[in-house]
Amino acid sequence: xxxxxxxxxxxxxxxxxGGHTTEMLSxxxxxxxxxxxxxxxxxxxxxxxxxxxxxxxxxxxPSSAVRRTPRAREVGQSY
Numbered sequence: 001x002x003x004x005x006x007x008x009x010x011x012x013x014x015x016x017x018g019g020h021t022t023e024m025l026s027x028x029x030x031x032x033x034x035x036x037x038x039x040x041x042x043x044x045x046x047x048x049x050x051x052x053x054x055x056x057x058x059x060x061x062p063s064s065a066v067r068r069t070p071r072a073r074e075v076g077q078s079y
Contacts, residue, residue, distance in 0.1 A: 040067060
């Protein structure tokens, strides 16, 4: 990527339950810094564990980089 394109590049990371957050955070460590410099994370509104793990790995992450969204259904909830 050119430097100009790289300045506006953002990486969207969706975190979730059931081990997904741990897997995603682990994968991020293997990405080049050009892809992890401007990350935005999506976390379910009721998912406190994912944000705790995220903040442990990225303690200086600005709050604006974390977006909350409602879940379609809760973990373990029947269809």
